[in-house]
Amino acid sequence: MKNEDLALDDLTTIADAIAEGRTTSVAATEACLARIDAWQPRVNAFLRVYREKALEQARAMDAELAAGKRRGPLHGVPMAHKDMYYRKGEVSTGGSRIRGDWVAPVTATVLGKLDAAGVVELGFLNMAEFAAGPTGHNVHHGHCRNPWDQTRVTGGSSSGSGASVAARMVYGALGSDTGGSIRLPAAACGVVGMKATYGRVSRAGAVARSWSLDHVGPLTRTVRDNARMLAVIAGHDPDDSTTSEKPVPDYEALLDGGVAGLRIGLALPKEGLAPLDPQIGAAVQAAADALGRLGARVTPVTLPDFTALYRAAEVMVKCEAAAMHRPWMEKTPELYANQVRTRMEAGFFIPATQYIDALRLRAHFVKEFLSTAMDGVDAVLLPAIPFPLPTIEETDTETKGGPAVLKMVAGFTGLTRPFNTLGIPALSVPCGFDGNGAPIGMQLVGRPFDEVMLYRIGHAYQGATEHHLKVPV
């Protein structure tokens, strides 16, 4: 086996191989670095590659293992993360020009947890400026490009996370999701992305887009990989008061329950903020059929009108972003991409009463969703992105204005943003390819803290299908 082929293994396979002495962390790191050499010029997924530091870490991990010490379930596994997770003493750009040379004063809780589990850090990844944008465009650091077709978008804002996992440059990556920013790049790049329940994963030490809606989570090649990574990063954190004290399940141990007898609601919305393209509908219907053949009882469900949830989320994001960005928007507005700055400006004009009401509505929205679309089902299945993946040029709002372009870009989040308002878990899983050869993703949505159910269904689906095994060339 060539060394580079090691990078084609998935996260759990390589982690177990390292643990059992069948390969080394150094070999896995060198394999990823070779993939980065091959793919970075094509997709621009990395903002910084820590070549020597990663190899040094890998050697240390191998030495620890040889001495009988295994830090945790990710010991020696190379990863990289969206450039919004602080590492004390190191630059953290948030995808921006404003923080181009800003040095983080603390380390993000999630990075600390990954360190403790033995992860090797290959560097930090491209992203939308300040996590604002669903496509993967970035005027400061260059657009991230989809490994399946470099003319097409990666989805955003965790663009580098989706692209690097898909191109097998890393075994897993952290993203963040305020309106779909984990699930959109996962869907667009053909990988798995989990937006867990709000409060399941600490946000401490991560650049905020909207404190009320931000979710930290993993992007990986398989559902099993994702389950392992979430188990490491989830849990209560005294530095993030919104985190839950509920115990973290052993997600990986609970994967193999199968779907026989489970009730899955299928939602294929034809109208609303994001009308569904027939190609996407057919792919998600085929996934539902596959789950049906595995024994799940699939029934159609109707989603509630998401307009109010979507608008409430916009109110929260705009008000919170305007508050945190105000000093830079006043002093150095020219350092933002126009579209990033202008999307926040409405936050200065929305009355505080409206913002507070948006927050107060959330509990009502959750109860309504659980008692309607989720009534009598274990999970809801729906598309992630409602249309075939557009090109970078078609969706470049910085150079191309106009209502049609803005509508298309807004349409990316039509089926994802409502679940940030609700705070309930949503998993994106690849379920096919469109007529252009670009990936299609489906979402599985569950009850609060029921990530176990979503992983169980996603894992059963991947056991019966091969979409996740295809690799871009």
Add this chain to the structure above:
Amino acid sequence: MDEKTKTAAGIAAGLQGMKYDDKRLAELAAEVEILNDAVRKAAAARLTFDDDPASLASVMAKEARS
């Protein structure tokens, strides 16, 4: 300048200390109107005196499956 744009101009200059041209103020007024209307209608249909923003966390905990 219509009344809504004038209101936006007043908020920008008088309350927020910010400057925008008339065209941008009109765009912002229209954008805010859509958002405010959606939240106001949803709130009128659902909210009562006792609704607390923090109740989201307790609802999530109560409705948790695992």
